[in-house]
Amino acid sequence: MSSENDRPEQGGGGGEPEQLALIRESVRRAKAPKAKPRTWRGAALAKELPVARVLVDKGVLHLDRYFEYAVPEELDAVAQPGVRVRVRFGAGSKNVRDGRREGGGLIDGFLVERVAEAEYQGPLAALAQVVSPEQVLDPELLGLTRAVADRYAGSLADVLQLAVPPRHAKAEAREFPAPPAPPAAPEPGSWQRYERGADFVASLAAGGSPRAVWTALPGPEWADEIARAVRATLASGRGALVVVPTVRLAARVDQALREALGPGQHAVLTAEAGQQRRYSEWLAVRRGAVRAVVGTRAAMFAPVRRLGLVVLWDDGDAHHSDDHAPFPHVREVLELRAARDKCAFLAGSWSCTVEAAQLVRSGWAAAIAAPRAEVRRTAPLVRTVGDLDLARDEAARAARLPSIAWETARTALREGPVLVQVPRRGYVPRLACQRCREPARCRACAGPLEAREATGVLACGWCGREEPGWSCAECGGTRLRAQVVGARRTAEELGRAFAAVPVRTSGREQVLDTVSGEPALVVSTPGAEPVAEGGYAAALLLDGWAMLGRPDLRAGEDALRRWIAASALVRPQDAGGTVVVVAEPTLRPVQALVRWDPVGHAVRELADRAELGFPPVSRMAAVSGLPDALADFLGAVRLPADAEVLGPVPVPESGGGGTRRPGAPPPGEHWERALVRVPPGSGAALAAALKQAQAARMARGGIEPVRVRVDPLDIG
Structure with missing residues (x-):
C-alpha cells in the first residue's frame, strides 16, 4: 500500500479520485518487471x-x-x-x-x-x-536461556555457553538407540517414613506435577529415594532431571538410578567427564534416547524430552551458584523450568535453606518431612561444648580437644570410625599476633601470612613473599598463634593422641569417597566427608566459632548445614551414634542441631530477614568496582522508583583463613560495593535497569570493570 505521502491530494483543481489512483497504481505494479533472485557476491541465495x-x-x-x-x-x-x-x-x-x-x-x-x-x-x-x-538449540532451550539471562541481567550468549556443551564430532556421529519403554510404577518404599511422601510418589506416577521442599532424614537412603521419584516420573511417560552439587554425590545418585532403572536408562552430565563423553551424554538426552538425567550444575539446562520432574539436592551448597557470568543459581533455574514446563519440583536436603522455607511459606511448594518420632529414631545424639566448658577444661587448653570430645572419640573408636570435621584445610591457614590477636599480614600486599608445612617459614598466601622477621604492626609483638588449625595439623595432633589408630584426611587435595567400618580417625573439611560403611560411630565438629563468626548473613545457616551434613553420616542414637559440637550452646544454629530442627531454624531466619527487608523476602543485586567507576555507574543507572541503594562500602579482600572471596578485587586494587534492594515484584525491573546501564557503559567503551551480580550469595 502506498504511504501517506504518495496519496493524491483530495479535492481542488481536477485531482483524481483516491479510488481511481489506487487502481492505476495496482496496474503499474503488475506490469513492472519481476525482481531478480537475490545474490551475494554473485552467488545465489536460498530461495525460501x-x-x-x-x-x-x-x-x-x-x-x-x-x-x-x-x-x-x-x-x-x-x-x-x-x-x-x-x-x-x-x-x-x-x-x-x-x-x-x-x-x-x-x-x-x-x-x-x-x-x-x-x-x-x-x-x-x-x-x-x-x-x-x-x-542443538531448540525453541524450549532458547526460551529458558533467554529467561535466565533476563533474570540475572546477563547476556544470552553467556548463558548458552553454560547450557550447551562444546561440540565433539565423534559424539555426533554416534547412533543412539530408541528410547526405552516406561518402567512400572514403584512402590513408595522409604518415602513412607515422611508425611505426604507416599502421596508425592503416587502423584508423579499418575502424571501429576507436585512441588515440594523435602527435609530428608539422616542416613544414606536419600539417593535411593530420589531414584524412586525419578522412576515414578518415567512410569508416567515423562522425563526427569536431578542436579546435585558435586561429582561424588552425582556418583551416588547414578548408582541408585542404575539399581532402580537398569543400566543405560539415564545419562550422567558432569564437567569432569571429558568433552566427548559429556557431549555424547548430552546428545543422548537431546535426541530422546534417555529420559532421565543426573548431573552437577551445568545439567540444570539439560534438554530432557517431556520434562516431568526436576530435583535439586542440597540447594544451600555454594557449588550450585555458577562462577561464570551471569552467575545463575540452580535453584532459580529449576524453579523457572518447573513453571515454564508445568512439571514437578523437588528440593531436598538434610538441612533447609531460607529460600526453601520461603517457597513453602508462599504456598509455591509443600513441605515433606518426617514426624518427630522418626527424626529422633534416626538422628544421632548431639552434645555441645561451649566457651565456659573450654575455659574450665585443662585438656582443651593444652591439646585443643575438649575432654568430652576426647572421651567420646576414645569410646567410639572401639566400635568404628570417628569423623572429625575442621573448618579449614591445610596446616595452619590463619595466624594472628599472640598478644593482641591482630591477623598477621604481608607487608608488601597485606595478604594473610601462613606457616609453610615443610619449613615452618612465614610466607604470604597471596604473593608468596617470605616474612622471616615478622612483628605485629599494632602492638609490636613477635609471637604468633594459630587462630584456626587446618585439617593436616589436626590429623597430626590426633595421631599423637591416638597412636594406635590410623588417621586419614579428606580435603581439597585428596577427597575420599568412602572409608571402611574399621576403627579410624577421619579428619575432613566441610563438604569432603567420606561415607563410612555402616555409618560413623561418632563425629567431632571442631572450631564451630570459626564458621559462626563469619561476617555474613548466611553464617548461621551455612554452619548448621555443614554440621547436619556431617552428623547425618553418623549412626542413629539407638546404635550409639554421638556428635560433639564445639560451639556456644545458646546460639540458634547450635540449638537447631541439638534438636535436629533445620526447618525451624530456617523459618526463624526467614522471619528475621523479613523484618530487615533482606533476601529472599526482597530482591537484591551487588554492584562492585573501582570507586570512580562504581560512582559513574550508579549515577547513570535508572533504577526502579522503589529501589534502595545500600553503600557503597569497601570490598573485603579475603574471607576467613586468607582465602580469596568470590568477587574479590584483584590484588592491589581497592574496590567498593553497593547493594541495590527492591521489594517483591520489582526484581525484573531491577535486572532490566542494571542490564541496560551496563550495556550502555560497554557501548561507550568503559574500560574500568564494574561487576553486576543479581541475587549474590554473599551480602555480608
Whole structure:
C-alpha cells in the first residue's frame, strides 16, 4: 500500500479520485518487471527464507541481540534453526555495530531463525559456515536461556555457553538407540517414613506435577529415594532431571538410578567427564534416547524430552551458584523450568535453606518431612561444648580437644570410625599476633601470612613473599598463634593422641569417597566427608566459632548445614551414634542441631530477614568496582522508583583463613560495593535497569570493570 505521502491530494483543481489512483497504481505494479533472485557476491541465495538471524558468541551486553546474515543456496539445507554456524563479525565491517558486510574475523554463533525479509535495508554478509547440522538449540532451550539471562541481567550468549556443551564430532556421529519403554510404577518404599511422601510418589506416577521442599532424614537412603521419584516420573511417560552439587554425590545418585532403572536408562552430565563423553551424554538426552538425567550444575539446562520432574539436592551448597557470568543459581533455574514446563519440583536436603522455607511459606511448594518420632529414631545424639566448658577444661587448653570430645572419640573408636570435621584445610591457614590477636599480614600486599608445612617459614598466601622477621604492626609483638588449625595439623595432633589408630584426611587435595567400618580417625573439611560403611560411630565438629563468626548473613545457616551434613553420616542414637559440637550452646544454629530442627531454624531466619527487608523476602543485586567507576555507574543507572541503594562500602579482600572471596578485587586494587534492594515484584525491573546501564557503559567503551551480580550469595 502506498504511504501517506504518495496519496493524491483530495479535492481542488481536477485531482483524481483516491479510488481511481489506487487502481492505476495496482496496474503499474503488475506490469513492472519481476525482481531478480537475490545474490551475494554473485552467488545465489536460498530461495525460501534467505535471511538468517544469528546469535553471535559475544558475551557483551550491548551486542545481546540477533544479527542478520544471508543464507547462501549451498547452505540452504543444513542452515536450519538451532545449528552452530560461523559468521564474519567485527573489525573490517562497514557497519561494525551490526556486522552486516563481509569483513572482520570469523566467530561462532547459533542460527536462531530464518525469515523472508531482513529488517536491515543494506547488503547482508553471508553465513560463512554451518559447523554442524545438529540442531542443538531448540525453541524450549532458547526460551529458558533467554529467561535466565533476563533474570540475572546477563547476556544470552553467556548463558548458552553454560547450557550447551562444546561440540565433539565423534559424539555426533554416534547412533543412539530408541528410547526405552516406561518402567512400572514403584512402590513408595522409604518415602513412607515422611508425611505426604507416599502421596508425592503416587502423584508423579499418575502424571501429576507436585512441588515440594523435602527435609530428608539422616542416613544414606536419600539417593535411593530420589531414584524412586525419578522412576515414578518415567512410569508416567515423562522425563526427569536431578542436579546435585558435586561429582561424588552425582556418583551416588547414578548408582541408585542404575539399581532402580537398569543400566543405560539415564545419562550422567558432569564437567569432569571429558568433552566427548559429556557431549555424547548430552546428545543422548537431546535426541530422546534417555529420559532421565543426573548431573552437577551445568545439567540444570539439560534438554530432557517431556520434562516431568526436576530435583535439586542440597540447594544451600555454594557449588550450585555458577562462577561464570551471569552467575545463575540452580535453584532459580529449576524453579523457572518447573513453571515454564508445568512439571514437578523437588528440593531436598538434610538441612533447609531460607529460600526453601520461603517457597513453602508462599504456598509455591509443600513441605515433606518426617514426624518427630522418626527424626529422633534416626538422628544421632548431639552434645555441645561451649566457651565456659573450654575455659574450665585443662585438656582443651593444652591439646585443643575438649575432654568430652576426647572421651567420646576414645569410646567410639572401639566400635568404628570417628569423623572429625575442621573448618579449614591445610596446616595452619590463619595466624594472628599472640598478644593482641591482630591477623598477621604481608607487608608488601597485606595478604594473610601462613606457616609453610615443610619449613615452618612465614610466607604470604597471596604473593608468596617470605616474612622471616615478622612483628605485629599494632602492638609490636613477635609471637604468633594459630587462630584456626587446618585439617593436616589436626590429623597430626590426633595421631599423637591416638597412636594406635590410623588417621586419614579428606580435603581439597585428596577427597575420599568412602572409608571402611574399621576403627579410624577421619579428619575432613566441610563438604569432603567420606561415607563410612555402616555409618560413623561418632563425629567431632571442631572450631564451630570459626564458621559462626563469619561476617555474613548466611553464617548461621551455612554452619548448621555443614554440621547436619556431617552428623547425618553418623549412626542413629539407638546404635550409639554421638556428635560433639564445639560451639556456644545458646546460639540458634547450635540449638537447631541439638534438636535436629533445620526447618525451624530456617523459618526463624526467614522471619528475621523479613523484618530487615533482606533476601529472599526482597530482591537484591551487588554492584562492585573501582570507586570512580562504581560512582559513574550508579549515577547513570535508572533504577526502579522503589529501589534502595545500600553503600557503597569497601570490598573485603579475603574471607576467613586468607582465602580469596568470590568477587574479590584483584590484588592491589581497592574496590567498593553497593547493594541495590527492591521489594517483591520489582526484581525484573531491577535486572532490566542494571542490564541496560551496563550495556550502555560497554557501548561507550568503559574500560574500568564494574561487576553486576543479581541475587549474590554473599551480602555480608
